[in-house]
Each structure stands twice: as C-alpha cells, then as structure tokens.
Amino acid sequence: MKKIILGLTLFCIALSAANAQSFLPKVPYTASVVIKYAGDNFDKSVPMQKLDSYNFIKHNFFKMLQIDTLTSLKNIGVNFSQDTYQYITTDDSSISFVTLLHLNNVPQFLDLIKGTYKAGSGTKTEKKEGFDFLAVSPETYIGWNETVAIIVHTTYQNKKNYYDYLYSSDSAKNMMDSAAVVSDAPKVDTVYSIPPPPSKDLLSKKSATKKTPGKTVKGKTTATIKGKPATKKIAPKKKYINENYESHIQDSIDNLKRELWEQQQEMLAKKKQQAVAEKIISTTLSGVITSIETDLSYKKIIDPAAHASIWINTESISKQYWNYVYRGAYYFLHNTPKIVKDTTEGYKSSVNIYFEKDKMRMEQKTYCADTKLASLGNAVMNSKQNPSLAGYVNPGNIGYFSASINTEAMANYYYSILKQSLSNMSYTSEYADFIDVYIDLLQIVIDEKGIAELMPGNYLFVMHDMKTKTVTYTDYDYDKEFNKKEVTKTKQELSPDFTFIMETKKEGFMEKIARLPLKYAEKEKYNYKDKGGYYELAFEEGKYPISSLYFMVKDGKAIVTTSKEVVDITLKNTGFATDAATKNSILNNNYSLQLSSKKLLEKINASLTTDVSKKISDYLMANLGDLKMESSLKDGMIQGTTTMSITGNHSNSLEFFFNMMDAINNIIEKDQQEKEKQVN
Amino acid sequence: MRRFAYLLLFFCLILFQSCFEIIEQVFLKNDGSGNFQLVLNLSKSKTKLNSIIKMETINGHEVPSKADIKYRIADIEKTVAKTPGLTNVKTTVDFDNFIATLTCNFYKVTQLNAAIKNVYEKENGKLKGVEKTYDYDAATQTFTRYNKFSVKDDYKKLSNADKEIFATANYTSIYKFESSVAAASNKGTQISPSKKATMLQQNALDLITEKKTVENKITLTKQ
Numbered sequence: 001m002k003k004i005i006l007g008l009t010l011f012c013i014a015l016s017a018a019n020a021q022s023f024l025p026k027v028p029y030t031a032s033v034v035i036k037y038a039g040d041n042f043d044k045s046v047p048m049q050k051l052d053s054y055n056f057i058k059h060n061f062f063k064m065l066q067i068d069t070l071t072s073l074k075n076i077g078v079n080f081s082q083d084t085y086q087y088i089t090t091d092d093s094s095i096s097f098v099t100l101l102h103l104n105n106v107p108q109f110l111d112l113i114k115g116t117y118k119a120g121s122g123t124k125t126e127k128k129e130g131f132d133f134l135a136v137s138p139e140t141y142i143g144w145n146e147t148v149a150i151i152v153h154t155t156y157q158n159k160k161n162y163y164d165y166l167y168s169s170d171s172a173k174n175m176m177d178s179a180a181v182v183s184d185a186p187k188v189d190t191v192y193s194i195p196p197p198p199s200k201d202l203l204s205k206k207s208a209t210k211k212t213p214g215k216t217v218k219g220k221t222t223a224t225i226k227g228k229p230a231t232k233k234i235a236p237k238k239k240y241i242n243e244n245y246e247s248h249i250q251d252s253i254d255n256l257k258r259e260l261w262e263q264q265q266e267m268l269a270k271k272k273q274q275a276v277a278e279k280i281i282s283t284t285l286s287g288v289i290t291s292i293e294t295d296l297s298y299k300k301i302i303d304p305a306a307h308a309s310i311w312i313n314t315e316s317i318s319k320q321y322w323n324y325v326y327r328g329a330y331y332f333l334h335n336t337p338k339i340v341k342d343t344t345e346g347y348k349s350s351v352n353i354y355f356e357k358d359k360m361r362m363e364q365k366t367y368c369a370d371t372k373l374a375s376l377g378n379a380v381m382n383s384k385q386n387p388s389l390a391g392y393v394n395p396g397n398i399g400y401f402s403a404s405i406n407t408e409a410m411a412n413y414y415y416s417i418l419k420q421s422l423s424n425m426s427y428t429s430e431y432a433d434f435i436d437v438y439i440d441l442l443q444i445v446i447d448e449k450g451i452a453e454l455m456p457g458n459y460l461f462v463m464h465d466m467k468t469k470t471v472t473y474t475d476y477d478y479d480k481e482f483n484k485k486e487v488t489k490t491k492q493e494l495s496p497d498f499t500f501i502m503e504t505k506k507e508g509f510m511e512k513i514a515r516l517p518l519k520y521a522e523k524e525k526y527n528y529k530d531k532g533g534y535y536e537l538a539f540e541e542g543k544y545p546i547s548s549l550y551f552m553v554k555d556g557k558a559i560v561t562t563s564k565e566v567v568d569i570t571l572k573n574t575g576f577a578t579d580a581a582t583k584n585s586i587l588n589n590n591y592s593l594q595l596s597s598k599k600l601l602e603k604i605n606a607s608l609t610t611d612v613s614k615k616i617s618d619y620l621m622a623n624l625g626d627l628k629m630e631s632s633l634k635d636g637m638i639q640g641t642t643t644m645s646i647t648g649n650h651s652n653s654l655e656f657f658f659n660m661m662d663a664i665n666n667i668i669e670k671d672q673q674e675k676e677k678q679v680n
Numbered sequence: 681m682r683r684f685a686y687l688l689l690f691f692c693l694i695l696f697q698s699c700f701e702i703i704e705q706v707f708l709k710n711d712g713s714g715n716f717q718l719v720l721n722l723s724k725s726k727t728k729l730n731s732i733i734k735m736e737t738i739n740g741h742e743v744p745s746k747a748d749i750k751y752r753i754a755d756i757e758k759t760v761a762k763t764p765g766l767t768n769v770k771t772t773v774d775f776d777n778f779i780a781t782l783t784c785n786f787y788k789v790t791q792l793n794a795a796i797k798n799v800y801e802k803e804n805g806k807l808k809g810v811e812k813t814y815d816y817d818a819a820t821q822t823f824t825r826y827n828k829f830s831v832k833d834d835y836k837k838l839s840n841a842d843k844e845i846f847a848t849a850n851y852t853s854i855y856k857f858e859s860s861v862a863a864a865s866n867k868g869t870q871i872s873p874s875k876k877a878t879m880l881q882q883n884a885l886d887l888i889t890e891k892k893t894v895e896n897k898i899t900l901t902k903q
Contacts, residue, residue, distance in 0.1 A: 474723040474777040476703065482854050482870075482877040484703070493727055543776070545727050610847050 023085040023100045025291045026284050031087040034292055034311040036302070039083050045307075045355055045654045048074050054658055056665040077109025078102070078149075087292075094276040096154035100284065103149050113142055130286050133278065138270040143281030150284050152277040156269040162258050297348035301365035301637070306352035307654070314366075315346030315421075346370070346420075347377070355654035359625065359645040366638040374636065376416055379409035381590050381633040386503050388555070389460045390586045391575020392566065398463040398603070399595035399627075402586045408452035415443050454510075458503035460586075464563055466603035469495035472542040494607050495545045499561035510553045534567050591631035591640065597624040612671040619663050623648035623656065699724040702884070705854040706789070708823055712816050713787045722778035729778050739842055746775055753780060759798050760784060765791035789814040789823070821859060821900040827893055835888045849884035857900055865897035875901075 027034055051057055052072050062071070074080075082102035089096050103109050113136065126133045131143045141152045283289060292298050292311070302309050347368045354361040368374040385404040393400050419439050423432040471493050476484040504510050514535055521528040527538040534552035541547070550567045552559045559570060569575055585592040601621045608614045625645025631638065650656040703719040722729060735743050744752070753771050760782065761769040769784040786792055793813050815824040835843065860875035870879045878898060886892040 471727050473726055474721065474779060476701075476719075476721070478854075478879065481872045481874055482856070482879040484705075484854070491724070543727065544730055610844065 022083050023102075024083075024293045026100055026289060027085055027087050027292045028089055028283075029290045029292045029295050030091070031089045031292055032313040033088040034298070034302075035086040036306075036309045036311075037084040038304070038307055038309070039080075045652050046658055048072060048080070050655070051658070054662045055669075056662050060665070075105070075108055076112045077105040077107070078112075079104035079147075089280075090157075091279070092272065092276050093158040094154045094156045094273060096152050096276060096280060098153075098280055098284075099151040101149045101151070103144060103147055106144065106146060109144070109149060128278065128282065131281060133281065135274060135277075138266070139273060141274060141277035141281070143278070143285070145285060148285060150281045152280050154273045154276050154280075156272040156276075159265050159269050162261055165261065295348075297367050297369055301348060301350035301367045303352040303363070306363075307355050308353040310351045310353075312349045313346070314349050346373070355652050357652050359643045360653040360657075362642040364631070364638075364640040364642070373416065373420075376409070376413045377638070378633055378636065380405050380413050381638060382406050382409060383457050383590060385460075385586050385589075385592075386458045386556070387587060388557070388575070389458060389501055389503065390578055390583045391569075392460060392499055392501055393462050393578045393582055393586070394464050394576040395579060396465075396599075397596070398466060398599045400460065400462040400582075400586075400593070402461075402589075402592040403457075403459045404590050405457040406452075407455050407457040408448045410457070411446065411448040411451060412443075415439050453505040456503050456505060460499075460501045462499045463496065464499065464566075465497040466600070467495050467497050468492040468606070469545060469547070470542075471545070492606075493545055494603060495547075495562075497562050499559065499563055499566050502558045503556055504553070504558050505556060507553055507556065510558045514551045514553055514558075533571050585628075585630055589630040589632040590638075591629065593627070593629040595627040597621075597626060612667055615667045615671075616664055619660070619667070623650070623660060699848045701850045701852065703852045703854065705856070706792075706814070706823075707856040708789060708816060708858070710818075710858045712789060712818055713785070714789065715783065715785050716792055717781065717783045720780045726776075726778045739839065741842075749773060749780075753782075755802070756782065756799055759802050760795045763791060763795040763798055766795055789816045821902050823855065823857070823898045823900065825853065825855070825894060825896045825898075827887075827895045830890065831888055832890050846885045846888055851882050851884050851887055851894065853880045853894055853896070854878070855896075855898060857898075859900040859902075862899045862901045864899075866893065866895060868892065869896060869898075 024036070049072075057073075079102035084102075085100045087098050089098065101109075113134070124134075126135075128143070131145045134142045136142060139153055139155055141154070143150045143152075298311055302311050347366055349364065349366045352363045352365075354363075366377075368377060383404045383406040385402055389402070419436055422428045422435045422439075428435060469492070470490050472488050472490050475487055475489045477487045478484050515530070517526075517528045517537070518530055518535070527536075527540075529536050529538070533554070534550050537549045537551070539547060539549075546562050548562065548564075550559070550561050550564065552567060552570060554570055555573070557570070559566065561567065582594065585594070598621055601617050601624070605614065605617045605621070608617055623646060625647050627642070627644050629640060629642040631640030633639070644653070646653050646656045648656070648659075650659055701719075701721045701724075703717075703721065705717040705719075706714060707716075708714040732738055732743055733746065737743060750773055753773055757769055757771040760766060761784075765787045767785045769782075771780070771782045773780045784795070793811060796813050797811055812826050812828060815826065816822070817824075835846075854877065856877040858876070861871050861878055862875075864871060864878055866880055868880050868882060870881075872878070878896075880894065880896065882892050882894070887894060
C-alpha cells in the first residue's frame with residue numbers, strides 16, 4: 001500500500017514538472033515498460049500550491065511519506081522542473097522497477113526517503129563510485145548524486161525451491177551446498193543444539209534404552225536431546241512412544257534444515273538484488289546505455305508532446321506475467337522458469353495522455369516492426385461493421401460497444417502467435433519443430449472459413465436504458481396485537497434493457513441453436529416459447545430484474561435482447577434513428593464505444609440507499625462527462641482514441657482528477673467520522 | 681488507492697445492496713413455557729439473491745448453494761432438537777422468497793439459552809456472552825432479553841462492501857404473554873392495546889454499533 005501511495009505521489013508530483021530535460025537516454029532499450037511524466041505544461045495545469053492544498057495529499061500522502069503538513073511538495077528535494085521516468089527491466093534474472101528523479105536538494109530528499117522507509121532494514125548510506133547508495137529494504141535500493149536519484153525496486157526471479165533442491169541429484173545438491181558456503185553464513189536467531197539422529201544399531205536396541213526427552217525442536221526454539229543408558233527393561237508395549245518421538249525429532253530436524261536453507265536462499269536473493277540495483281544505478285549515472293530512444297517502435301508510437309506516456313513491450317510483459325503465473329507449476333515439476341529475454345520484434349503498444357481543458361484524451365498505438373507479423377495483425381482489422389447493426393443504437397442510449405474484426409484473419413494470426421510464443425518459452429523452445437508441425441496440423445483440422453461464416457466478426461452491444469421494474473416481495477404487517485401477517489408488497493428495481501447482436505452467415509445453424517431449448521422447456525421447467533419469428537424466454541414475474549429475454553435470427557443477424565421494441569423493429573426491417581455521429585463512429589472504426597456517464601448515474605442514483613453513495617454519485621453526475629473510444633487501422637498501425645469529457649468547475653482535466661479524488665476523499669472521511677461518532 | 685477501490689466498490693454496491701429483516705418472536709405462558717420463532721426474511725432482495733446464488737463468490741465471500749443452505753439449516757435444526765426441554769423443532773426455507781424460519785416449543789425460556797449456545801459453539805463462534813439470552817423470573821413475573829455480546833469491533837473490521845449489507849437491515853423483537861405487560865425497560869418498546877404483547881423494531885446497524893440495544897426487561901402484572 002505504501003509503495004502504491006508513494007508511486008501515486010511520485011506520479012502526482014511528476015505531473016507538476018516543467019522545462020523538461022529528458023531522462024530518456026538513461027532508459028535502456030531492454031525495458032519492457034517505460035512511463036514518462038513530461039514536465040511541459042504540468043506546472044500550469046496543477047501548480048504546486050494547488051497540490052499542497054488538497055486534503056488527501058496533506059493528510060494521506062504526506063502522512064505516508066512522514067512529512068509534516070506544513071511542508072510543501074516544493075521542499076522535498078525533487079526537482080519538479082525536470083522529467084520523471086519509470087521503467088521495468090529484466091536483468092540478471094531480476095525484474096526491476098526503476099524510477100529516475102532529478103534532485104535539487106539532496107538533504108531534503110534524504111529526509112523524505114528516510115521518513116518513508118523508516119521501517120526498512122538497512123538505513124546506512126554507503127559511498128559507491130560516484131554516488132551514495134542506500135538499501136532501504138531487501139528489494140528497494142536508492143542511489144543518488146547531487147542532481148539525480150534512482151530508486152530501484154527489484155525482485156530476483158530464480159529463487160530455488162527447497163523440494164527441487166532436496167530431490168535433485170547429488171551433484172546439484174553439492175553445487176548448492178558449495179554455493180551456500182561462499183555466501184555469508186545465514187543469520188540464525190537462536191542457537192540450536194541437536195544431536196545427530198540415532199544410528200540403526202541404537203534404534204534396534206531402543207527397547208532396552210530409555211530416553212529422556214528434551215525440549216521440542218520446533219521452529220527457532222532451543223532443542224536438547226539427551227539419551228542415557230537404561231537401568232531397567234522397558235516393556236515392548238511402549239515401543240510406539242519411542243517411534244513417535246523419533247519421527248517427531250526427524251520432522252523437527254527436517255524443518256530446521258528447510259528453514260536454514262530458505263534463509264540462505266533469501267540471502268542469495270538479496271545479494272543478487274543488491275548487485276542488480278547497484279549495476280542499474282551505476283550504469284545510469286556513469287555508464288554507457290543503449291537507450292530506448294534508439295528503438296524505432298518507441299519513436300514511432302510515443303509522442304514527446306504528450307503530458308504523460310506509457311510504452312509497453314506487449315510480448316515481454318506477457319512472458320513475465322505467465323512466468324509469474326506458472327511459477328507454482330514449475331516448482332511442482334521441480335524446475336524453475338527461466339527468464340527469457342525477448343529477441344523477437346513483437347507488438348509494442350503505447351498510450352499518450354493529454355490533459356486538455358474539457359477532456360482527458362488518450363491516444364493508443366500498437367506497432368510491430370516485423371512486417372510479416374504486422375500484416376497478419378493488420379489483416380485482423382480488415383473488416384467493416386455491417387451498416388444494419390448501427391441501426392440498433394437508439395437515441396438516448398446509455399452506451400454501446402461495437403466491434404468489427406476479421407475472424408478468419410484472427411485465426412491465422414493466432415496460429416503464428418502461438419508458434420512464436422511456444423518457440424520462445426523456456427520449456428517448449430527445444431520442441432519448436434514439433435510445435436510447428438502440430439500447429440500446422442491444427443490449422444488443417446480447424447476450418448477458419450467455416451468459423452468466419454458463422455461469426456464473421458461484427459458484434460454490437462447496446463445498453464438501451466435502465467428502466468425501473470416493479471418487483472414483488474414478501475413482508476410482514478402487524479395488527480394491533482403484533483400478530484404478524486404475511487403480505488406481498490411491491491418495489492421498484494432497476495432493470496437493464498440491452499441488446500447483443502452478432503452477424504452470421506450461417507443462419508440455419510444459429511436458428512437450430514435458437515430452437516433447441518424448445519424441446520426441453522417443459523422437462524426442465526422453464527418458459528421458452530416460439531413466438532413466430534423469435535423466441536421468448538420468460539422469467540417468473542418479480543423473481544428476476546428482467547421479465548424476458550428474446551432470441552431471434554434474421555437477415556444475417558443473431559440477436560439476444562431484453563427489448564420487445566428491438567424484436568419488433570427487426571421483424572419490420574426497420575431501425576432506430578441513430579444519429580449521424582454515432583453511425584459514422586461505428587461504421588468507420590473497428591472498435592467504437594460510448595458511455596453516457598451522466599445517464600448511467602442518473603438511473604442508478606435512484607437505487608442508492610446510503611448518503612455517502614448518493615453524495616459521490618451526485619458529485620460524479622455534476623462533473624463526469626461522456627466516455628468515447630474509437631479504434632481502427634491508420635498508417636499501418638492499430639490506433640485508438642479514448643476521451644473522457646469533464647464538466648464542472650475545473651481548470652483542466654488533470655485538475656479534475658485531483659479535485660475528484662479530493663472531493664470523494666472528503667465525502668468518505670466525513671461519513672466515517674460521523675459513523676465513528678455513532679460507534680463511540 | 682483506497683479511494684479508487686471505493687469508486688469501484690461504489691459501482692458494485694449499487695448492484696448488491698441488500699435489505700433483510702430478522703424477526704424474533706417469543707410467546708411466554710405464565711408457567712414459563714412457550715413458543716419461539718426466528719424468521720430471516722431476505723425477500724426484499726430476492727431479485728439480487730436469485731442472481732447472487734448463481735455466483736461463486738461475492739465481496740470475496742463464497743456463495744453457498746441452495747443445497748448447502750438447506751444442509752446448514754437442517755444441521756441447526758438437529759442441534760436445537762437435541763437440546764433438552766425443546767420440542768416440536770421445525771425449520772423451513774423458502775427459496776422463492778428467501779425466507780428461513782425456525783420454530784420450537786420450550787418448557788423453560790432458559791432452554792433457549794442452551795440451544796443458542798449449542799448452535800453458536802457448533803458454528804465455532806468466538807463471541808463471549810451468548811450463554812444468557814433470555815430469562816424469566818416467575819416470582820417477580822419479569823421476562824428479560826439480554827444482549828451480553830458485542831459485535832462492534834468485528835463490524836469495524838469489515839470491508840465497506842460488507843458493512844453496507846447492514847445499512848438497511850432491520851431487527852424486530854415481538855414478545856407475547858398470557859399476563860399483561862406492566863412496563864418495558866427499552867424505550868423503543870411498543871405495547872399492544874391489550875397489554876399482552878410488545879414489539880421493538882430497530883435498524884440492525886444501530887444495534888451493531890450499539891447506538892441502540894435489544895436488551896429489554898418486561899415486567900408483567902402479577903396474577
């Protein structure tokens with residue numbers, strides 16, 4: 001949480017930078033994610049004084065950073081007039097999240113860091129060549145000189161698993177042991193006194209030996225086991241006691257071994273992490289870096305004029321994600337995932353963010369330098385929305401989402417991606433030739449054209465309205481003598497009114513699917529009827545928020561809707577009077593989305609019961625505008641624009657975000673204070 | 681971050697806000713025997729519950745199946761039935777309206793205390809003070825409803841989403857007697873015109889936060 005808030009704070013303060021001097025040459029080309037908070041314009045958008053005035057910054061972030069509320073963000077040692085960069089990189093089997101900051105007052109910055117990481121294990125500053133170095137935790141390290149600070153949060157990924165070690169071959173085990181010897185001796189909190197396990201001879205004579213148990217060996221408790229010769233014969237019936245005791249001792253020894261082994265691994269990981277952090281800091285401050293700025297994909301899709309930007313190496317990120325997800329499985333198989341550096345020219349994506357006066361605009365771009373892969377990807381976008389689908393967007397709708405993709409191209413694209421991904425994965429790379437044959441076979445077996453005829457790739461979802469519906473419920477009325485009587489009452493509930501449409505060229509098949517439930521309706525006790533041209537699944541009145549779902553297949557469209565009006569207009573081959581702008585957006589883009597936040601909030605506001613929810617809803621209604629997204633193929637790249645408009649009294653959309661966070665924070669804080677007053 | 685999470689939660693809450701009522705009814709004869717009924721009425725939220733019951737989890741809690749719920753209620757019935765002195769123990773669950781009831785007869789009101797304790801222990805409850813919920817002193821003709829345990833601290837630890845569940849919930853206590861009611865200690869108590877019954881209706885949140893209490897000492901007129 002602390003890290004998230006610190007990250008968010010850095011984001012907030014970075015947004016206030018001006019007169020950018022780029023850190024870009026210091027960001028390595030191996031980075032999988034690069035985030036830039038450009039300095040230009042931000043000091044004008046949300047000045048420092050304004051940032052200082054927000055309650056949530058004063059009372060939450062400042063508290064978290066151990067700064068007193070009288071301090072200004074100007075006085076925390078970070079030079080806000082310069083750019084801030086953050087990036088993720090994988091080096092020496094460690095994933096590192098690096099923050100690059102410009103400093104203008106080192107003592108102030110150190111106060112900030114020491115306050116924030118007060119609870120950290122290491123607080124001693126070390127002098128390195130050309131910079132000071134502070135290990136604030138086993139994963140977090142800070143290096144700085146007079147002008148620059150680098151924060152590295154790094155995690156070693158190749159930690160060994162104990163059971164992997166335990167069941168590995170002797171040679172591997174010996175290697176591990178010797179590796180452990182060269183490292184510092186593990187720190188053990190308590191002195192252990194454990195005699196060697198009894199020999200077989202001794203065990204065979206145990207019926208004639210009496211043992212005096214010492215303290216139990218468990219975790220870090222002291223253990224002493226003393227044996228002394230028997231003075232009298234022990235009856236054989238007590239043998240099980242010794243066996244249990246012996247097994248207990250062995251368990252304790254095993255646990256202790258495991259604990260020591262894990263301590264060793266943690267120490268090794270810490271050493272690796274520190275080495276990686278030092279290397280990153282040292283290279284950034286004085287080394288030669290092949291920068292991401294030389295990467296064509298970075299230049300192509302990142303706009304230097306954006307107020308903030310994010311660049312993502314999609315493939316590399318997905319590999320890191322899957323390595324993380326499958327870590328448990330790898331350990332189960334007594335193996336460890338290898339960190340594989342991405343050497344292929346996969347997809348790179350970016351989001352350029354602009355905080356404009358009346359809206360926040362996000363420009364997304366996806367680019368692939370590999371022309372073969374790019375053409376496969378671009379072919380997916382070679383599709384036009386069916387004009388008849390656009391007629392289902394009613395005027396005054398709450399929102400819609402339209403998608404038009406080429407299903408056949410999508411299947412072909414996935415075959416290539418699958419081959420490429422499996423060939424690059426550490427466990428499957430050596431079987432690349434088999435995978436190639438297997439996927440080719442898959443391609444022969446699967447009929448992409450058939451799938452594309454069933455689902456050509458044109459879809460539309462429309463949220464027409466959120467109507468109120470009368471539902472019944474059972475309650476109790478009481479007479480004068482408080483005898484309760486069961487009564488049926490009614491109340492209004494929100495009922496979504498929506499339509500989902502999929503284009504199909506296999507009407508006959510879809511019709512068969514739609515008819516299928518008819519046969520089983522009686523047996524399974526649901527109300528599904530053929531209504532002549534469409535099917536109706538009627539729900540028991542008052543039991544569900546919706547009364548009926550209608551299914552129909554007509555004129556190359558498979559439709560699922562709650563709206564009888566939609567059924568009727570389809571039967572009559574007509575449509576809604578969709579406005580020209582919406583129609584254009586749907587027909588000229590592969591993806592088009594629109595959400596009227598105000599209408600949605602208006603509808604749900606009526607069903608809110610608590611004051612705090614109502615107040616937040618009211619605030620959002622007064623300040624939040626519509627959300628729009630469009631995406632299509634432009635200049636050989638998949639490009640999209642998302643805008644979120646704002647209303648209310650804000651200088652710009654960046655200020656709106658701060659104002660919104662502050663307002664919501666104040667509403668919640670006030671509510672909590674009132675509740676606490678009630679409780680106490 | 682909590683604030684962003686709240687924003688997300690806000691949209692979840694509007695979908696899952698629930699409303700329920702618990703009714704506790706005791707009919708007490710002069711000899712101390714009587715009848716007990718507990719009703720959990722979730723009918724007002726039935727459209728949401730019809731959807732929720734099809735889900736795996738909600739607010740991070742596992743959603744029990746109808747079979748699970750039936751099994752647990754049957755288990756409670758068994759535990760109550762095993763309590764000495766309690767007879768005619770019955771439970772019902774109506775999944776159309778989401779109403780569950782438990783009824784039983786008792787010879788002494790303190791036998792209900794034993795049943796409550798047994799059920800509570802079986803469910804591995806950790807609260808103290810569940811030993812004594814009801815008491816009836818025939819000599820002074822006083823019926824007492826205790827509330828010795830506190831859930832205030834546990835409530836504070838709940839997530840906002842879970843807290844919201846109690847915001848609109850109600851708790852109703854109805855006590856009926858053969859004798860007339862002379863007085864009730866809880867100020868919110870309504871006494872029927874015949875003076876043979878009392879009713880106390882409260883918001884569950886007020887009870888949890890101890891702003892109000894279900895504790896009541898009802899004095900009956902001596903015969």
